[in-house]
Amino acid sequence: MKAISYARYGGPEVLEYGEADDPKLGPDDVLVEVRAVSVNPVDWKARQGHLDAILPAVFPVIPGWDLAGVVVRPGPAVPEFAEGDEVIGYVREDVLSAGTCAEYVAAPVRTLAPKPRRLSFEEAAGIPLAGLTAYQVLHRALRVRRGETVLVHAAAGGVGSVAVQLAAHLGARVIGTAGERNHDFVRGLGAEPVSYGEGMAERVRGLAPEGVDAVFDTVGGDALKASANLVVPEGRLASIVDPGVTGYGGAYWFVRPDPADLRKLSELADQGILTIHVEETFPLDRTADAHRRSEEGHVRGKIAIKVPDK
Numbered sequence: 029m030k031a032i033s034y035a036r037y038g039g040p041e042v043l044e045y046g047e048a049d050d051p052k053l054g055p056d057d058v059l060v061e062v063r064a065v066s067v068n069p070v071d072w073k074a075r076q077g078h079l080d081a082i083l084p085a086v087f088p089v090i091p092g093w094d095l096a097g098v099v100v101r102p103g104p105a106v107p108e109f110a111e112g113d114e115v116i117g118y119v120r121e122d123v124l125s126a127g128t129c130a131e132y133v134a135a136p137v138r139t140l141a142p143k144p145r146r147l148s149f150e151e152a153a154g155i156p157l158a159g160l161t162a163y164q165v166l167h168r169a170l171r172v173r174r175g176e177t178v179l180v181h182a183a184a185g186g187v188g189s190v191a192v193q194l195a196a197h198l199g200a201r202v203i204g205t206a207g208e209r210n211h212d213f214v215r216g217l218g219a220e221p222v223s224y225g226e227g228m229a230e231r232v233r234g235l236a237p238e239g240v241d242a243v244f245d246t247v248g249g250d251a252l253k254a255s256a257n258l259v260v261p262e263g264r265l266a267s268i269v270d271p272g273v274t275g276y277g278g279a280y281w282f283v284r285p286d287p288a289d290l291r292k293l294s295e296l297a298d299q300g301i302l303t304i305h306v307e308e309t310f311p312l313d314r315t316a317d318a319h320r321r322s323e324e325g326h327v328r329g330k331i332a333i334k335v336p337d338k
Contacts, residue, residue: 031130032315033088037077040316040323048090051126051134055105058135060115063149065128065312065333066094068157068186072319074124085124091315092128092333093120095135096143096153106137114143116294118156118285129315131335141290144297147304152297154186154304154330159293161268161283162191165244166198169266169279174199176241179232179258181251183219184210186330187268189305191244192217197301200242203235205251210328213305229254239263245273252276305329312336 031048053059071091073079099113109115117140119128126133143152166172178195182188183204195202196218204219205228211221222231228251232240239260245252248270256276259265265278273280296302309332310318318331 029131030312031090032092032312033090034075035088037075037080037085039076040072040319042075043091043316043319045313045315048088048130051130051132053101053103053134054136055103056137057103058106058109058115058137058140059100059102060095060097060117060133060135060140061100061338062095062097062128062131062133062335063337064096064153064335065092066153066157066186067092067315067318067322067331067333068094069322070157072323075319079124083122083124089124090127090130093118094153094156095119095128095133096149097133097335100132103137108137109140114145115140116143116152116156116290117141118160118283118290120285129312129333131312131338136285138287139285141287141294144294146298146300150306150309150332150334151304153332154306155190155293155297155302156290157283158186158190158330159302160286160289161187161281162194162244163289163293164283164286165266165268165281166191166194169281170242170244170264172198172200172242175201177201177203177236178242178244179236179240179255180204180219180244180246181224181255182206182246183214183217183221184328185246186327187246188244189214189217189329190302192219193302194296195244197296203232203240205247207326213328224251229258232258242266243278245270245278248272306332308332309334
């Protein structure tokens with residue numbers, strides 16, 4: 029099969045397009061013909077070696093954790109899916125090795141859910157990592173309730189844009205930080221936009237003078253420090269990028285595969301509650317360019333990789 033792989037850590041130039049061994053199907057796996065993959069910042073951070081302490085690489089590594097595709101064949105212990113089913117998946121395992129930037133993936137059944145019917149493959153591929161992160165943080169780390177005020181950082185980004193929609197669906201008032209060019213986009217998702225950067229805390233206070241009930245941090249650093257002072261005394265703070273959040277009494281969250289959560293996200297997409305904005309799409313053989321675009325930052329929504337039909 030055709031795939032993207034890298035034989036050492038490094039920049040986008042280490043990514044190579046070529047032949048790779050077909051995946052072996054285990055009893056609890058589902059062989060998926062990949063139609064689209066989503067690029068996440070963690071993909072290029074892993075490629076640079078920043079995750080080696082927790083997810084060692086078995087080279088050559090095929091990058092990518094998100095996918096949308098069609099079931100070719102389920103393993104013998106998998107009654108949940110059948111040939112021809114359209115699925116999405118957050119296919120993360122315990123090492124970096126067999127990722128999703130390939131024509132075929134043997135995905136553990138615990139990583140999959142039905143694909144939303146109303147979304148394209150490129151849009152659907154943007155759900156798994158970003159959607160699961162937003163869903164798990166809002167429901168488990170922050171326990172957001174109707175009527176609360178939630179501050180979401182980088183609200184136009186992949187995780188932030190999903191978090192805004194899910195928090196609004198929960199009945200929360202949402203304030204989202206974003207650059208000026210993305211204010212209308214963030215407003216359309218259901219949040220009140222504020223510009224990030226110097227004076228961000230004062231701008232949030234202008235909208236919520238008494239503070240916010242919960243903060244969803246996707247930035248870390250100074251934004252996290254400022255956010256800690258915006259939370260009401262009984263409020264909650266969670267970060268997906270900065271473990272230092274625990275020093276402010278908050279929670280650090282690393283997303284994990286959960287088929288029930290992923291199925292719920294698919295249902296929300298089919299109900300029109302959750303949408304995925306794809307800013308740019310690249311073919312599989314230009315995955316290096318997709319990584320470069322992600323590394324530039326300021327992506328509105330998601331970047332997708334389209335895998336050619338076989």
